[in-house]
Amino acid sequence: MTRTTTAVTRAEYCVIACAEAWRGDGEVLASPMGTVPTLGARLAKLTFAPELLLTDGEALLMGDVPALGERSSVTEGWLPYRRHLTMVMGGRRHVMMGASQIDRFGNQNISCVGDWHRPARQLLGVRGAPANTLNNPVSYWVPRHAKRVFVERVDMVCGVGHDRAAAAGPSATRYHDLRRVVSNLGVFDFATPDRSMRVVSAHPGVSAAQIHEATSFALPVPAALAPTREPTAAELRLIRDVLDPTGLREREVRP
Amino acid sequence: MTDPAEVRGAGDARAVRDGGGGGGVRDKIMTPEEVVRRLESGMTLGIGGWGSRRKPMALVRALLRSDVTDLTVVAYGGPDVGLLLAAGKVRTLVTAFVTLDSIPLEPHFRAARERGGLDLVELDEAMFLQGLTAAAQRLPFLPVRAGLGSDVLRVNPRLRTVTSPYEDGEKLVAVPALRMDAALVHLNRADRLGNGQYLGPDPYFDDLFCEAADTAYVSCERLVDFGAPSDSPADAPPPRTAPQTLLVSRHSVTGVTETAGGAHFTSCAPDYGRDEPFQKAYATAAASPDGWAQFHDRFLSGSEEDYHQAVRTWHKEQR
Numbered sequence: 001m002t003r004t005t006t007a008v009t010r011a012e013y014c015v016i017a018c019a020e021a022w023r024g025d026g027e028v029l030a031s032p033m034g035t036v037p038t039l040g041a042r043l044a045k046l047t048f049a050p051e052l053l054l055t056d057g058e059a060l061l062m063g064d065v066p067a068l069g070e071r072s073s074v075t076e077g078w079l080p081y082r083r084h085l086t087m088v089m090g091g092r093r094h095v096m097m098g099a100s101q102i103d104r105f106g107n108q109n110i111s112c113v114g115d116w117h118r119p120a121r122q123l124l125g126v127r128g129a130p131a132n133t134l135n136n137p138v139s140y141w142v143p144r145h146a147k148r149v150f151v152e153r154v155d156m157v158c159g160v161g162h163d164r165a166a167a168a169g170p171s172a173t174r175y176h177d178l179r180r181v182v183s184n185l186g187v188f189d190f191a192t193p194d195r196s197m198r199v200v201s202a203h204p205g206v207s208a209a210q211i212h213e214a215t216s217f218a219l220p221v222p223a224a225l226a227p228t229r230e231p232t233a234a235e236l237r238l239i240r241d242v243l244d245p246t247g248l249r250e251r252e253v254r255p
Numbered sequence: 256m257t258d259p260a261e262v263r264g265a266g267d268a269r270a271v272r273d274g275g276g277g278g279g280v281r282d283k284i285m286t287p288e289e290v291v292r293r294l295e296s297g298m299t300l301g302i303g304g305w306g307s308r309r310k311p312m313a314l315v316r317a318l319l320r321s322d323v324t325d326l327t328v329v330a331y332g333g334p335d336v337g338l339l340l341a342a343g344k345v346r347t348l349v350t351a352f353v354t355l356d357s358i359p360l361e362p363h364f365r366a367a368r369e370r371g372g373l374d375l376v377e378l379d380e381a382m383f384l385q386g387l388t389a390a391a392q393r394l395p396f397l398p399v400r401a402g403l404g405s406d407v408l409r410v411n412p413r414l415r416t417v418t419s420p421y422e423d424g425e426k427l428v429a430v431p432a433l434r435m436d437a438a439l440v441h442l443n444r445a446d447r448l449g450n451g452q453y454l455g456p457d458p459y460f461d462d463l464f465c466e467a468a469d470t471a472y473v474s475c476e477r478l479v480d481f482g483a484p485s486d487s488p489a490d491a492p493p494p495r496t497a498p499q500t501l502l503v504s505r506h507s508v509t510g511v512t513e514t515a516g517g518a519h520f521t522s523c524a525p526d527y528g529r530d531e532p533f534q535k536a537y538a539t540a541a542a543s544p545d546g547w548a549q550f551h552d553r554f555l556s557g558s559e560e561d562y563h564q565a566v567r568t569w570h571k572e573q574r
């Protein structure tokens with residue numbers, strides 16, 4: 001009896017869905033925020049996207065792919081914040097950020113809830129979201145898909161969505177590239193005529209109705225709702241035995 | 256290694272050396288209190304480091320003991336900003352975030368925002384870098400793509416755009432220079448002339464802060480003489496240590512002060528890491544007025560020496 005015969009968990013589908021965000025990106029920096037995106041990026045590098053660059057979360061580019069919480073033993077480069085910001089502006093990067101709120105055109109908020117002048121709840125601030133969204137590919141990770149996250153309008157546009165980029169003109173759209181949104185329920189993108197969000201796949205066990213109930217705006221579902229793909233046996237082994245043996249992924253995603 | 260006490264003693268001679276009519280280079284050693292005496296209410300004050308990393312906390316604590324107030328603070332914010340906010344010393348805050356890193360949001364900053372009345376200039380991290388760079392280069396602004404389409408422009412109507420004069424005709428954000436009256440930074444090593452060295456993996460933006468300010472004060476873990484022979488590789492003069500670690504140059508520095516443990520409780524690699532248990536206690540205390548009053552009484556009501564003694568005692572109690 002091997003561990004890979006146990007059922008694939010929701011968190012593991014999420015890791016696969018996050019990893020897929022970096023497929024085909026080539027030699028760019030993968031910047032994951034959160035446990036599941038970090039596992040996704042490391043899994044992608046160990047399998048189908050070996051050219052990706054990864055950081056140790058501080059100032060070093062890792063030449064190997066350590067488990068979560070482990071130190072890298074090979075340093076292949078130096079990436080202090082000032083060079084990191086230059087890399088953002090240079091575009092050789094694909095970040096997966098969190099989102100406290102996200103709307104149908106991909107506008108994202110991590111700054112505050114309520115009126116910016118006196119917020120009901122102060123959050124992280126805009127951080128690097130404005131620069132990220134205008135300069136390099138951006139994806140989002142939402143561990144708890146809910147109506148208060150998938151909102152009609154975000155309270156503060158930090159990450160720029162398609163409608164706002166278009167309204168701001170060619171300098172804003174030139175490198176604007178929202179790739180995908182991964183939640184605990186499914187995978188979403190913006191490949192519609194008006195660049196609004198649509199469902200790409202639902203994780204196995206999730207229905208279209210569940211997604212609709214957890215989303216404040218109309219979210220078109222394809223006639224045949226595809227399931228998020230199954231992990232391969234090798235991928236499951238890498239997730240479970242190599243990258244996250246203590247199961248931190250299960251703490252970020254409720255079954 | 257140079258004896259710090261010896262170096263400090265030599266500081267008394269600074270006026271003589273400076274006024275010697277040539278040859279000598281001015282000795283810039285001063286105490287944290289002397290640094291703070293040079294600051295005035297209403298100033299625009301830059302603070303180096305990043306989040307809860309290598310912040311000039313001893314200088315911030317000295318500032319807390321002073322009556323300097325009504326400050327415009329420019330920082331990639333951490334507990335430095337939190338402490339100044341809690342003390343009611345901040346009129347305007349220019350920042351991209353205020354974080355404790357291992358705790359995503361600084362509790363005093365959160366409270367100040369949710370209470371209302373804090374004049375906040377919220378910039379993107381890259382916009383902030385361009386603002387520092389513009390100030391260091393004495394430019395009125397630098398263009399940046401970041402900010403277009405975002406609400407950073409909505410909530411800060413002072414921000415303007417600029418149009419490229421070339422064929423592309425691109426419209427970009429003109430980030431105004433973040434020019435400062437004074438900057439405070441903390442480095443691993445410095446000499447009496449104001450040359451500062453970082454030994455950790457990240458310089459952050461401390462050199463830019465110094466160059467973007469009219470006056471700049473460097474606190475350091477240890478005063479050294481970069482020209483003297485040394486037994487310790489970390490204190491060896493260049494080129495035995497990598498010369499690119501000499502981040503801050505004396506031409507941009509007004510004063511130097513030795514404050515061992517001066518970044519506590521933020522990290523100061525490789526001298527020490529962040530004091531995570533103490534930071535957690537700080538954040539817990541900051542979340543309630545009573546908790547904060549107790550924390551303040553215990554840790555912040557005395558001298559810098561009292562602070563470190565109280566922290567040591569606190570750690571013993573935690574065992």
